[in-house]
Amino acid sequence: MIFEHEIPGGSKLYFGEAAKRKRHIEDVASATLYEEGFEEILSPLFSYHQDDAVADVTELVRVNDRDNNKLSLRADSTLDVVRIITKRLGRNTKHTKWFYIQPVFRYPSTEQYQVGAEIIGESDLSVALNPAMKILKKLECEPLLQISNIAIPNKLSKLLDIDLTDFRHINIQKLLELEIEWLTKLVYLQHPEDIDGVIALVPDEIKEELMKMKEMCEKIDYKNKVIAPLYYAKMLYYDELFFRVIEGNEIHARGGRYNNDDVTSVGFAIYTDTLI
Numbered sequence: 001m002i003f004e005h006e007i008p009g010g011s012k013l014y015f016g017e018a019a020k021r022k023r024h025i026e027d028v029a030s031a032t033l034y035e036e037g038f039e040e041i042l043s044p045l046f047s048y049h050q051d052d053a054v055a056d057v058t059e060l061v062r063v064n065d066r067d068n069n070k071l072s073l074r075a076d077s078t079l080d081v082v083r084i085i086t087k088r089l090g091r092n093t094k095h096t097k098w099f100y101i102q103p104v105f106r107y108p109s110t111e112q113y114q115v116g117a118e119i120i121g122e123s124d125l126s127v128a129l130n131p132a133m134k135i136l137k138k139l140e141c142e143p144l145l146q147i148s149n150i151a152i153p154n155k156l157s158k159l160l161d162i163d164l165t166d167f168r169h170i171n172i173q174k175l176l177e178l179e180i181e182w183l184t185k186l187v188y189l190q191h192p193e194d195i196d197g198v199i200a201l202v203p204d205e206i207k208e209e210l211m212k213m214k215e216m217c218e219k220i221d222y223k224n225k226v227i228a229p230l231y232y233a234k235m236l237y238y239d240e241l242f243f244r245v246i247e248g249n250e251i252h253a254r255g256g257r258y259n260n261d262d263v264t265s266v267g268f269a270i271y272t273d274t275l276i
Contacts, residue, residue: 010110012103012273021276022113026101029115029135029270033099036131038117041098043080046071053079055234059106073105077116078267079237082260085120096120101272118267125241125257126219128266132253133222135270136245143247145225147192147216150256151209151240153232156183159203167232175230190226192217209240216241243268250274 007013014022030040048069051057053076061073074080077100085098099117106112115135119128136142153167160183166174175187182201189198195214199207213227233242233256242256252275255268 008109010106010108012111012113014276018276022272025139025270025272025275026115028138030099030101032135032138033115033117033131036097036134038097038099038131039095041081041084041100042102043074043077043084043100045074047074047080049079049083050075053236055236061105061107061109074102075104075106076235077102077104077114077269078118078235078258079260081116081118082120082263082265085118086261086263096122113272114269115272116267116269118265120265121263122266123257123264124219125243125255125266126216128255128268129216129220129243132245132255132268132270133220136252139275141247141252141275142222142224143245143252145220145222146228146231146244146246147213147220147225147241148228148231148233148243149209149213149241150233150238152186152206152229155205155209156230159205164232167230168234170231186229189229192225192227195227212241 046063048071050060050072054060060075063071063073065071081098081100085093097117097119099115101115103111103113117128117131133145153164156162157164157167160178162175172187175183182198185198185201189195192214195210199210202210210229213229217225217227235256237258237260238256239259240257243254244251245253251271253268253270255266257264257266
C-alpha cells in the first residue's frame with residue numbers, strides 16, 4: 001500500500017532550511033558563472049543519446065517517443081548540452097561558455113541536482129576548474145581537490161597488459177604484485193611536489209601525462225589538493241585530465257576534459273544535494 005504522502009525512493013523534497021540552502025547555492029553559482037562570462041542553458045528532460053554518456057546503461061530511466069524510438073530521462077547533461085550548442089544552435093550563437101542548473105535522473109527514481117558548466121572548444125581544464133573552486137570558496141566550502149589523468153591507466157593497461165577493470169575497481173594489490181618500482185611509486189604518488197621524482201623513472205608515454213598533471217596543479221590557486229594518477233573516471237567521455245572534489249566519502253564536484261565529434265571541451269558539475 002502506498003500512502004498519499006509517500007514519495008518515490010531516491011526522489012527529492014526540499015522545504016524550509018533545505019530549500020533556502022538550495023536556492024542560495026544556485027544563486028551564488030549562477031552569479032559567479034555570469035561574472036566568469038558564462039551564459040545559461042536548460043537542456044531537455046528527455047534525450048536520445050544518454051547511452052553515450054553513462055557507463056552503466058541499466059541506470060537509465062527509459063521511455064519511448066511518439067514514433068516508438070527509445071529515449072531516456074536525462075542522466076547526464078554534458079554531451080547533450082555540447083551537441084545542442086554545436087549542432088542545433090550553432091548558427092544562432094558563437095558563445096562557447098555555458099552553464100546549467102538542473103537535475104539528472106537514474107533508474108529507478110533517483111534525482112540528483114547539479115550546477116554544471118561546459119566550455120566548448122577549450123582544452124585547458126584549469127579554465128573550468130578555477131570557476132568551480134571559486135563557487136565552492138564563496139560557499140565557504142574547501143574540501144579536498146583530487147586531480148587525475150585517465151590517459152595514464154589507459155596507457156598502463158596497454159603497456160603492462162593490465163585489465164582496465166583493475167583500475168575501475170581500484171585493485172591496488174594487483175598493481176603492487178607486479179613489483180615494478182616506478183609503478184609502485186605511481187600507486188603511492190599523492191602530492192604535486194613529488195611528481196618530478198616519479199617522472200624520472202616512468203616510461204616516456206607516462207612522463208608526458210604526468211607533466212600535464214604537474215602543469216595543471218601549478219595553474220590552480222588552491223592549497224588543499226592531491227593527485228591520483230591511477231584513478232579511473234566512471235564517465236565515458238573523459239579522455240585526459242579530470243578532477244574530483246571530495247569530503248569524506250562525498251563528492252562535491254567533478255569535471256574533466258573530453259572530446260565530442262572532434263571538438264575538445266572542458267566542464268564540471270557541482271552536486272547541489274551534497275552541499276545542502
